[in-house]
Amino acid sequence: MSVWYRVHWSDCPPLTEENAWSALWGATRSEDGSQTECRECDGSGESFGERCGSCDGEGWEDCVPGYSCAASVAELLEYFDRPGMEPWGEAVIAFEGRRVDTGFDGEPTAVPERIVQTWTWEQFVAEHKES
Numbered sequence: 001m002s003v004w005y006r007v008h009w010s011d012c013p014p015l016t017e018e019n020a021w022s023a024l025w026g027a028t029r030s031e032d033g034s035q036t037e038c039r040e041c042d043g044s045g046e047s048f049g050e051r052c053g054s055c056d057g058e059g060w061e062d063c064v065p066g067y068s069c070a071a072s073v074a075e076l077l078e079y080f081d082r083p084g085m086e087p088w089g090e091a092v093i094a095f096e097g098r099r100v101d102t103g104f105d106g107e108p109t110a111v112p113e114r115i116v117q118t119w120t121w122e123q124f125v126a127e128h129k130e131s
Contacts, residue, residue: 001096004069004110005076007087007121015093020111021063022103035060066100066109073128079107080121092124093117 006015013019019033027036028043037043038055051057070076080086095112103109119127 001098001113002071002110003116004067004071004095004097004099004108004112005073006067006069006093006095007076007080008067008091008093009087010090015067015095015112015115017111017113020066020100020109022066022068022101022109023063024104029063030060034063036063037061064101064103064109066097066103066111068103068105068107069095069110071108073124077125077129087121090121092119092121 008015013033021029021033023029023033023036024039027039029036038045038052038059038061040054041047041052041059043059045052045055045057045059047053052059055061070079076092094116095110096114096116097110097112099108099110101109
């Protein structure tokens, strides 16, 4: 089992094995969190008057199993080291878990088994970023 690092957005359900799905930022999720409303057709099932090719006319697309995460502190800091990307006020969670897939940006996705530590983004940066 490995330790993974994740920014866990305040509008996400609690970090648990049951809720471990990765979706694109800002997507509308299904009630159980395992699917998102199709962005191409906005959930209608039709795109340009035809059956939507992205969601096969269903209006929903499957999420990737597991939480998007980073394998190290350095990887997480690097991912968010772009202007406007800093997740100020959000939680950073280190958790033990197992890798299950690959996310939309090529990042690992993992299912948590135990939370190791939680910080705010500001605490995480202050503790880990080199001067």
